[in-house]
Amino acid sequence: MHATVSFDRNLPLVALNEKGQRTFFDATLDPSNPAMYASPMSIMLQSLAACSMMDIISILGKMRKEVIALDADLDAERAEKHPKVFTSIHVRFKLRSSNCSQAEFDKATGLSMNKYCSVAAMLKASGCKLSWDLEIIAD
């Protein structure tokens, strides 16, 4: 996997991968002038939910379960000292579906977080504690 991240006199940083897809990374250097894009650590945190949600959507699809909407709320704690790693992350997954039970949602989420999700596996291996809970909104 390849990517290039570029700084050209000004933020944001522009990332470009081998498929020509762009991502922007920013930082607030001046409090009166907020950044337009999120910070690298904020985006790394989001990558966890995004990676797992791609799995969950795919697994529920194979189980013939409807996914009208799926949201993940992430809350992360960081170490106080540099390099200020994430020490724990909690994810609340919220599914809107007409035909998915709590047990089926739990199975799909567990398969992702415990087996398939690359970001979750790396964060866990780094020593970060991952936890999650689930909510289904029947539709």
Next chain:
Amino acid sequence: MHATVSFDRNLPLVALNEKGQRTFFDATLDPSNPAMYASPMSIMLQSLAACSMMDIISILGKMRKEVIALDADLDAERAEKHPKVFTSIHVRFKLRSSNCSQAEFDKATGLSMNKYCSVAAMLKASGCKLSWDLEIIAD
């Protein structure tokens, strides 16, 4: 640190953090219809360079070194088996500057990759091998 990532019937996933900053995550489900945005793992890889580049820009600024441009080329290897973690990542940092020596660039990059960069610290702790080299383009 807080964020929400949302799926609403269609990709891309939209991430929104507590500062109102948005990031998009995508996946190519149909090869004839390429994704507009990058995948979670592609973006996690980019987060490494982005996090480190924010440090390097800041450290060189404190050293009164000019940063006309800074680029990072990332090459990552992944495990073949699920969860397909990154096993090694090499970063080539390229700086355009009129007054920064190789030794000064090396010092700033080392401080980031070995001490300050949160993403680098987490990836290393996960067991991923990180390496980097440097190139200066005098201006």
